[in-house]
Amino acid sequence: MLYLNDCALLCALGDERGTIARRLLDDAEGGLAVSDACSPGRPLPLGRVDAALPAVDHLPMVLRSRNNQLALAALAQIRPAVDAAIARYGADRVGVVVGTSTSGVAATEAALAARARTGALPDGFHYGQQEMGSPAALLARELDVGGPAYVHSSACSSSAKALASAARLIRMGLCDAVVTGGVDTLCGFTVAGFSALESVSAARCNPLSAARNGINLGEGAALFLMSREPAAVALCGWGESSDGHHMSAPDPAGAGARLAMREALRRAGIEPGDVDYINLHGTATVQNDAMESHAVADLFGTGVAVSSTKPFTGHTLGAAGAVEAAFCWLAMQDDNPAGKLPPHLWDGAQDPALPALNVVRPGTRLGRPLRWALSNSFAFGGSNATLVFGRTD
Numbered sequence: 580m581l582y583l584n585d586c587a588l589l590c591a592l593g594d595e596r597g598t599i600a601r602r603l604l605d606d607a608e609g610g611l612a613v614s615d616a617c618s619p620g621r622p623l624p625l626g627r628v629d630a631a632l633p634a635v636d637h638l639p640m641v642l643r644s645r646n647n648q649l650a651l652a653a654l655a656q657i658r659p660a661v662d663a664a665i666a667r668y669g670a671d672r673v674g675v676v677v678g679t680s681t682s683g684v685a686a687t688e689a690a691l692a693a694r695a696r697t698g699a700l701p702d703g704f705h706y707g708q709q710e711m712g713s714p715a716a717l718l719a720r721e722l723d724v725g726g727p728a729y730v731h732s733s734a735c736s737s738s739a740k741a742l743a744s745a746a747r748l749i750r751m752g753l754c755d756a757v758v759t760g761g762v763d764t765l766c767g768f769t770v771a772g773f774s775a776l777e778s779v780s781a782a783r784c785n786p787l788s789a790a791r792n793g794i795n796l797g798e799g800a801a802l803f804l805m806s807r808e809p810a811a812v813a814l815c816g817w818g819e820s821s822d823g824h825h826m827s828a829p830d831p832a833g834a835g836a837r838l839a840m841r842e843a844l845r846r847a848g849i850e851p852g853d854v855d856y857i858n859l860h861g862t863a864t865v866q867n868d869a870m871e872s873h874a875v876a877d878l879f880g881t882g883v884a885v886s887s888t889k890p891f892t893g894h895t896l897g898a899a900g901a902v903e904a905a906f907c908w909l910a911m912q913d914d915n916p917a918g919k920l921p922p923h924l925w926d927g928a929q930d931p932a933l934p935a936l937n938v939v940r941p942g943t944r945l946g947r948p949l950r951w952a953l954s955n956s957f958a959f960g961g962s963n964a965t966l967v968f969g970r971t972d
Contacts, residue, residue, distance in 0.1 A: 581746045582813045583803045583810060583968075584664075584803075585656075585660040585661075587800070587905075588653070588656070589800045590902055591610030591612075591626030591628065591797055591892045592609075593630075594629075594630035595656070599909065600914075600915075602891075603891060603909070604915065604921065607942075609891045610626055611625065611626050611891075611892075614627065616765070618770050623779060623781060624784075625796060626798060628798055632645070640704075644713065646714065646764045649798070651717070651721065653801065654758070654802060657802060664755075665724060665756075667755075671724070673757070674753070676731070676745045677738065677759060678737025678762075678898065678901065679738075679761060680732055680734050680737055682709050684768050685764055685765070687706075687709045688767050688768060690704035726754045733960070733962040734896065735894070735957065736900060736956040736958035737900065738898050739900025739904070741901065742759050742966060743819060745759035749807065755807070756805065759805050759901075760802035760904075761895075761899070761900060763798055763899075765796060765797070769796060777793070779796070780794060783924070784863035784889055786859065786862070786863040786923065787861070787923070787925060787933060788926050788929075792863075795890070796894055796896070797892045797893020800902075803904070803908075812907075812912075813968065813971050815951075815967050818846065820961075821963070822835035836957060836963050836965075837877060838963070839963040841878065843953065843966060854951045854967075855945060855949050856883070856884045856885070856953070857879065857955070858886065859871055859885050861923075863890075873933070881934050881935055884937055885937060885939065886922055891921075900954070908968065910949050915948065918945030922940060922942070948970055949970060952967070953968075954968070
């Protein structure tokens with residue numbers, strides 16, 4: 580069994596777990612704020628992390644980026660548990676596997692803007708700040724560990740795939756513990772890219788609604804310490820597939836999504852009817868929601884509780900799989916004995932072309948602890964990942 584011994588989380592809902600859990604499970608209070616910080620002259624709802632972040636002055640120039648500041652802030656939340664694992668297993672037996680899709684691209688944007696003004700790149704810029712491998716290199720350096728350290732960058736499935744990879748490292752005997760998760764930060768590049776695809780909503784995103792018209796973008800970081808040391812929540816199953824259907828559109832038939840979900844259930848050793856809650860990828864684009872809702876209904880029926888949490892945080896892209904895994908982890912802790920579930924924030928306008936899924940209303944409780952949760956992450960290029968979490972008592 581592979582356990583998630585500790586969890587760190589920063590997102591638009593807050594910079595510590597207690598605040599985030601309250602806003603998510605009790606208040607149903609989204610964290611989006613309208614800003615044109617990433618789209619000058621075009622205000623958009625963004626899920627920004629509004630917190631003081633650690634300094635990076637002690638780092639080599641190549642590792643200095645806001646993305647790595649978020650990673651450091653997350654690491655600080657679980658540092659005692661990670662240090663204890665290093666002491667127990669040895670530095671060479673602890674690995675780092677994280678996901679990102681932006682890394683330090685924002686640093687490059689700022690540097691290019693400075694060059695346009697002054698004719699030269701600023702002294703504080705290093706091209707390597709935008710390398711995708713940077714967050715893993717940073718975390719391995721900070722922890723002084725010698726196990727495998729690498730990054731998944733497969734767009735919106737990145738950090739879900741990172742958790743699956745971390746599990747494989749432990750199962751193969753290459754690591755005894757892994758720091759795993761994801762981190763992504765807002766930048767103009769991603770906002771412009773999704774805007775070019777006409778996929779960005781000017782209002783709060785509206786998953787599953789007949790009126791849905793696109794995503795909101797966000798940023799966040801979530802890290803876990805994974806090991807075989809027993810804990811309340813385990814990563815029990817994972818499934819991955821690749822559609823290869825289109826560069827940015829999902830396979831409308833959802834074959835790859837169903838394959839990933841079935842494989843995750845098979846690996847966890849459970850049946851569809853055992854699942855208490857599904858965290859949908861739920862981007863609020865026309866095509867994703869249609870594909871996913873049909874795939875979920877085909878496999879689970881329409882009775883299982885489902886929600887998309889992206890109206891709370893925005894789509895955190897490469898960090899989304901880990902952030903939403905953290906939401907499942909929070910809901911499975913001992914301090915949630917009534918089984919409060921992350922609600923689905925939308926206008927309630929059911930799309931008649933979609934199955935009528937059992938969306939979680941604010942205040943919904945299972946009346947018992949959440950036992951099994953499944954989380955979907957579906958990315959550009961048809962990169963699909965599904966995770967299954969189990970409460971271990």
